Amino acid sequence: MKLVGISGSIIGSKTAKAVNEVLMAAKALDQNIEVEFIDLKDYEVEFVKGTPLSSYNQDTIKVVNTIQSADFLVFGTxxxxASxxxxxxxxxxxLPIDAFKSKVTGMITTAGTDKHFLVTEYHLKPILIYLKGVVPVRNVFLQNSDFNKENEIINDDITNRIHELAKEMIFLQKSLKDSDA
Known part of the structure; x- marks a missing residue:
């Protein structure tokens, strides 16, 4: 199984760090999982203009194809x-409307304060569901105080929640895969 993590920001490093933590937790739980990380700040994804994917630059094609080739995904934002x-x-x-069909799509969110914790539920989750993603019950929300100056996660509760998210994602994806067999 291939798990792709996407950091949905072009500035900063906290979101990328959080997504990588989920990927590492998943790999620690199951060594057979292949992980790949996409940090959007490393790619020039063109604005959508309503043309076929082949008409976009190589970065856009690579990112979209990597996402579509994944068995399951974790999105960090x-x-x-408030968005x-x-x-x-x-x-x-x-992405096509059924891009995440039969794929678990986990969520990890970073924000300056706890005032934004519901954005995951009311903005990101509906998009993932619209694209037919299977969204785990768990998601992880981090705020600035959960990181030290080096952008390392210092909150043990967050670390445990990341581990539980990875565990649930693996369980759900294996269950979906087994039901297709």
Whole structure:
């Protein structure tokens, strides 16, 4: 099984760190899982213009194809102005309506304060469901105080929740795979 993690930001490093923690937790739980990380700040994903994927640049094609080739995914997003960043929404707009069919789509969110904790439920989750993703019950929300100056996660409760998210994602994806067999 291939788990792809996407950091949906083009600035900062906290979201990327959080997504990587989920990937590492999943790998620690099951060594057979192949993990791949996409940090959107490393790619020039073009704005959607309503043309076939082949008409976009190589970065856009690579990111979209990597996402579509995944068995399951974890999306990390910072919260800006009570919403996900435009760069992440633009990426979702490149995907076909059934892009996440039979795929677990986990969520991990970073924000400056706890005032944004419901954005995951009311903005990101509906997009994943619209694209037919299977969304775990668990998700992880981190705020700035959960990181130290080096952007390492210092909150043990968050570390445990990341581990539980990875565990639930693996269980759900294996269950979906077994039901297809």
């Amino acid at each position: 910072p919260i800006y102005q 996900i960043p435009g760069v992440l929404k633009n990426l979702f707009d490149h």
